[in-house]
Amino acid sequence: MFELDQYLQDLKSEKIKLAVGVQAKIIQAARDFLTKEGFTEILPVIISPITDPLADYRVRGEVECYGFKYQITKSMIFHKQIALHTFPKIFCLSPNVRIEPAERKNSGRHLIEFVQLDLEVREASREEIIGLGERLFSYLIARVKDTCQEELKFFGRQLPDFIPPFPRLSYQEAITSYGENFELALSRDVSQPVWLVDFPLEVREFYDREDAGRPGVLVDMDLIYPEGFGEALSGGEREYQYERIKERIQKKGISLEAYDLYLKFAARGLYPSAGFGFGIERLTRFVCGLSDIAETRLFAKKPGVYSL
Numbered sequence: 001m002f003e004l005d006q007y008l009q010d011l012k013s014e015k016i017k018l019a020v021g022v023q024a025k026i027i028q029a030a031r032d033f034l035t036k037e038g039f040t041e042i043l044p045v046i047i048s049p050i051t052d053p054l055a056d057y058r059v060r061g062e063v064e065c066y067g068f069k070y071q072i073t074k075s076m077i078f079h080k081q082i083a084l085h086t087f088p089k090i091f092c093l094s095p096n097v098r099i100e101p102a103e104r105k106n107s108g109r110h111l112i113e114f115v116q117l118d119l120e121v122r123e124a125s126r127e128e129i130i131g132l133g134e135r136l137f138s139y140l141i142a143r144v145k146d147t148c149q150e151e152l153k154f155f156g157r158q159l160p161d162f163i164p165p166f167p168r169l170s171y172q173e174a175i176t177s178y179g180e181n182f183e184l185a186l187s188r189d190v191s192q193p194v195w196l197v198d199f200p201l202e203v204r205e206f207y208d209r210e211d212a213g214r215p216g217v218l219v220d221m222d223l224i225y226p227e228g229f230g231e232a233l234s235g236g237e238r239e240y241q242y243e244r245i246k247e248r249i250q251k252k253g254i255s256l257e258a259y260d261l262y263l264k265f266a267a268r269g270l271y272p273s274a275g276f277g278f279g280i281e282r283l284t285r286f287v288c289g290l291s292d293i294a295e296t297r298l299f300a301k302k303p304g305v306y307s308l
């Protein structure tokens with residue numbers, strides 16, 4: 001069922017108007033910051049024969065074009081790596097579709113169509129990308145505080161200054177302190193953003209690089225918001241050597257054919273790189289202090305809900 005009256009009422013609400021206005025300023029600020037840092041913005045890929053496996057999402061978004069199978073982008077991870085042939089630092093406002101389980105409808109954090117600010121840097125280390133993420137985040141918050149005073153007042157939101165470096169916790173430490181579902185428990189427990197680092201190989205996709213000195217541990221990270229807002233961004237260093245990538249795909253039980261085209265590029269050589277993806281709607285939700293992520297964009301699609 002599509003509730004047209006409710007939908008129109010939401011579209012005309014002051015809350016959505018102001019949240020989307022803040023979001024537009026965040027995007028402008030991110031573009032300014034990254035351009036100054038030497039990044040080139042590339043246009044998003046919507047369909048491709050390859051996309052992020054993200055096996056959790058049971059439904060694969062597939063489109064047939066001219067008898068070939070394309071998938072709807074779940075993330076541009078592989079395109080980011082390949083795009084580094086053209087530019088050393090790239091970013092993209094990338095729309096992603098992930099068919100989340102319908103039970104996540106009221107999580108407040110999930111939409112099945114969202115946009116991530118996805119970036120990748122040639123020959124960068126995790127350390128450098130963590131530094132970049134901290135500077136970007138602090139800059140965005142400072143810009144919002146400076147340019148969105150009316151909006152923040154409307155939302156009753158008081159944002160502190162977030163001063164890097166942010167604390168870090170390993171995946172193992174997080175489990176020990178907060179249990180299996182640590183993300184939200186950790187997020188509720190902290191008053192500044194926290195880096196979660198060193199995820200084990202089993203819980204991530206095949207493209208995050210395994211630490212040569214610590215088998216089974218990945219050189220990757222998530223940034224967790226304070227105040228219970230959950231994950232802000234996710235990224236890491238990447239596997240870039242053909243043999244390593246092949247091994248990692250096979251370890252996941254994925255067929256090599258499914259990634260044939262990616263492997264062909266890898267065989268010809270990929271740059272070592274690192275990067276991350278920063279969810280735009282979640283960032284807007286955090287900045288405005290909203291409980292429901294559907295209030296951060298027009299045409300929001302909650303899991304399990306038929307929507308425009």
Ligand code: ASN
Nearest residue numbers: 075234235236275276277
């Ligand atoms: N964008 C993420 C990254 O750069 C990947 C993802 O969204 N799954 O690691």
